[in-house]
Amino acid sequence: MMINNCDKTLGLYLHVPFCAAKCRYCDFYSAKAPRARQEEYVAALVRNLEGRSASAKGYTVDTVYIGGGTPSLLPASDIALLLGAVRRYYTLGEQVEITMECNPHSAGKGDLAALRAAGVNRLSIGLQSAIDAELSALGRPHDFKAFESTFRAARAAGFSNINVDVMFGIPHQTMDSLTHTLKTVLDFAPEHVSAYGLRVEEGTLFWQERNALPIADEDTVADMQLLVSRTLRRAGYLHYEVSNYARAGYHSRHNMRYWLGTPYLGFGPAAHSYFEGVRFEAPRDTAGYIEAVGWGDLAALKINAHSPTPHEVREEYVMLRMRLFEGIDERDFEARFGICFEQAYGDLTRYIEGGFLTREGGRIAFTERGMCVSNAILSEWLDFGQ
Numbered sequence: 001m002m003i004n005n006c007d008k009t010l011g012l013y014l015h016v017p018f019c020a021a022k023c024r025y026c027d028f029y030s031a032k033a034p035r036a037r038q039e040e041y042v043a044a045l046v047r048n049l050e051g052r053s054a055s056a057k058g059y060t061v062d063t064v065y066i067g068g069g070t071p072s073l074l075p076a077s078d079i080a081l082l083l084g085a086v087r088r089y090y091t092l093g094e095q096v097e098i099t100m101e102c103n104p105h106s107a108g109k110g111d112l113a114a115l116r117a118a119g120v121n122r123l124s125i126g127l128q129s130a131i132d133a134e135l136s137a138l139g140r141p142h143d144f145k146a147f148e149s150t151f152r153a154a155r156a157a158g159f160s161n162i163n164v165d166v167m168f169g170i171p172h173q174t175m176d177s178l179t180h181t182l183k184t185v186l187d188f189a190p191e192h193v194s195a196y197g198l199r200v201e202e203g204t205l206f207w208q209e210r211n212a213l214p215i216a217d218e219d220t221v222a223d224m225q226l227l228v229s230r231t232l233r234r235a236g237y238l239h240y241e242v243s244n245y246a247r248a249g250y251h252s253r254h255n256m257r258y259w260l261g262t263p264y265l266g267f268g269p270a271a272h273s274y275f276e277g278v279r280f281e282a283p284r285d286t287a288g289y290i291e292a293v294g295w296g297d298l299a300a301l302k303i304n305a306h307s308p309t310p311h312e313v314r315e316e317y318v319m320l321r322m323r324l325f326e327g328i329d330e331r332d333f334e335a336r337f338g339i340c341f342e343q344a345y346g347d348l349t350r351y352i353e354g355g356f357l358t359r360e361g362g363r364i365a366f367t368e369r370g371m372c373v374s375n376a377i378l379s380e381w382l383d384f385g386q
């Protein structure tokens, strides 16, 4: 977790834009697609991995993340093909973390063993809730039983690093039902738990129903967040990021890249990259992506390219680092930006006295309570709140 300005390591993100059906809350770039389209897409990804590899010379890839969408909809042989290309065209670190997202309905026993053999060493399983009525309210294409058998099959296949996604603020969810979900998840003893609050995003089915959705009010959702944090901490998980909890040594090394601002290259439609000081993304268009890769037109896959200004770099630094429970090292902040934190953002006393911030050992960090209102506090400091 140390910060290294001369970081020559790199993360790769591979997006799989396919899902069996659209969950009611989801605004990720994904859709149903026939097998022929999936095959074309995997071939395009392989070609794109090759095409971009020259720019990554001199970097060691130490994290690979296959996300979506639902990567586990693809047969394991496709994932092996992708990881083969990663190995062929990039220099991989010895301890490379290779994560794949997996939905309970879509990963069979044989697939999981084949994925493990292909080199996937971290699995992220999207559960969201242990209560079937809540899963169906979300439009998830699986029930709790499917999760149970997937998790057990993953362990049997040799996965010793598993994340489980849970959600709070789900329609009809109560403090009791959330307690049940957490308890159930803990019985499986995953190495990592991600817990996100439901957000009703524009363009989703929930957005259309937003005025009639039976969801908890803001205060209850904040209580749910505290319940998650207390339950998981009590069970021995380290709450290392606003929404992420891990057993010692099992934090998501790939996601740490996003929060620490270290480089990553994204592949596939809607994938984001941050490389050599430039942020860019690919258009949300699978057909266009396949076509552009076919033409070798890499420029078409690089939109909204932007080198953050020094001011934006500082704002991003604060916004992302404060998501981490280790917070901001005041000396590092001053060395980077030539100004001390309080000169930049004002007196912190009221936040500390209010129990929202701690300032210990030269670090400024949110408390558990502060994490629940972190957006409100950050918006007082940063331009995005103006």
Ligand code: SF4
Pocket: 018, 019, 020, 021, 022, 023, 026, 027, 028, 030, 068, 069, 070, 103, 126
């Ligand atoms: S499975 Fe995941 S990516 Fe696919 S629709 Fe549901 S939430 Fe979105």
